[in-house]
Amino acid sequence: xxxxxxxxxxxxxxxxxxxxxxxxxxxxxxxxxxxxxxxxxxxxxxxxxxxxxxxxxxxxxxxxxxxxxxxxxxxxxxxxxxxxxxxxxxxxxxxxxxxxxxxxxxxxxxxxxxxxxxxxxxxxxxxxxxxxxxxxxxxxxxxxxxxxxxxxxxxxxxxxxxxxxxxxxxxxxxxxxxxxxxxxxxxxxxxxxxxxxxxxxxxxxxxxxxxxxxxxxxxxxxxxxxxxxxxxxxxxxxxxxxxxxxxxxxxxxxxxxxxxxxxxxxxx
Numbered sequence: 001x002x003x004x005x006x007x008x009x010x011x012x013x014x015x016x017x018x019x020x021x022x023x024x025x026x027x028x029x030x031x032x033x034x035x036x037x038x039x040x041x042x043x044x045x046x047x048x049x050x051x052x053x054x055x056x057x058x059x060x061x062x063x064x065x066x067x068x069x070x071x072x073x074x075x076x077x078x079x080x081x082x083x084x085x086x087x088x089x090x091x092x093x094x095x096x097x098x099x100x101x102x103x104x105x106x107x108x109x110x111x112x113x114x115x116x117x118x119x120x121x122x123x124x125x126x127x128x129x130x131x132x133x134x135x136x137x138x139x140x141x142x143x144x145x146x147x148x149x150x151x152x153x154x155x156x157x158x159x160x161x162x163x164x165x166x167x168x169x170x171x172x173x174x175x176x177x178x179x180x181x182x183x184x185x186x187x188x189x190x191x192x193x194x195x196x197x198x199x200x201x202x203x204x205x206x207x208x209x210x211x212x213x214x215x216x217x218x219x220x221x222x223x224x225x226x227x228x229x230x231x232x233x234x235x236x237x238x239x240x241x242x243x244x245x246x247x248x249x250x251x252x253x254x255x256x257x258x259x260x261x262x263x264x265x266x267x268x
Contacts, residue, residue: 025115028095030234045243046075052088053080053101056186056206057227061101064251069243076240084159084184085110092116092230098241101248104226105164107171117233119245122252125204126164126223127215129189131196137214144173144220153181153189153198164225165201172220205255227252 003017013021053062062080069076083091085102092100093115103124104110112118128142136142152169154177155161162182169177181192186206192198194212203225207215229245236242 028234044075045073045240047240048077048079049240049244050079050081050096050098051101051244052083052091052097052099054084054088054103055082055184056203057101057103058082059186060205060255061248061251064254065244065247068247068250072247073240073243076243078244086159089113089116089230092232095232098231098235099244100230102228102230103160104228105160106224106226107167108160108163110160115233116230117236119229119249120226121229121249122205122227122255124225124227126168126201126218126225127204127207128199128218129193129202129207129213129215130199131193132212132214133196134199134214137216139216141217141219144169144218145175147199148173148175150178150199151180151197152177153183153192153200154179155184155189156182159184161203161225164223168201168218168223172218 001016002014003020004011005014058080066078069078081097085100088097088100089102091097093113102110130137130142136146154165166177169175181198183189186202187210189200189202190210190213193200194210202215207213229248231241231245
């Protein structure tokens, strides 16, 4: 069967080729699942697992998870790529990554792809960060409406976090935030706040370990995000992949108690 036909100086797929494409995804998924089930016969996790995650979660969870994996599964190797969920989830679907860690906000759910299987691992509170000597830092919470005149720092345009910050300021605070600084690195955002140049929203898992910050709850309404693991559905029986997912879930649980204390009591 001819699969390509010439159109001017270019080529396009024939009807037969388009029909074949419709079957390709299912064939590849079936082959991957067969490989995963064969690997499951030898239950010892081994091989390489490629993980993509955004920076905040990587800093908080990845070192803990890698240490546990090194102790329990020395034949397993993890490769890491820093990537926002907007990039890492499609890479998992394409097979360029094996596992992605993503985030989802309560008022902005992500589209569900049937090729992916998701597993929630932690509920991460969203807090307000202001300089330690800020006049609003005395109590356990801060109203967004009281920050309408402030300069803001947040993540890059097009990310779910940046959209959440702008949406919360509009719907809960009643104002459009004046954003002067954008960075996906929470250390950069924290430094800008601590030095008195901006205020920001910071996730609970990204709020620890930076001097000069006062981190408080949002007064109008508690905000949070759901952190999840996503893998290709066909690859779920693979022991190495399951081991990495379990280690990340364990690390998230280990961090959860500290984050919960922070969200309830605030941070001086």
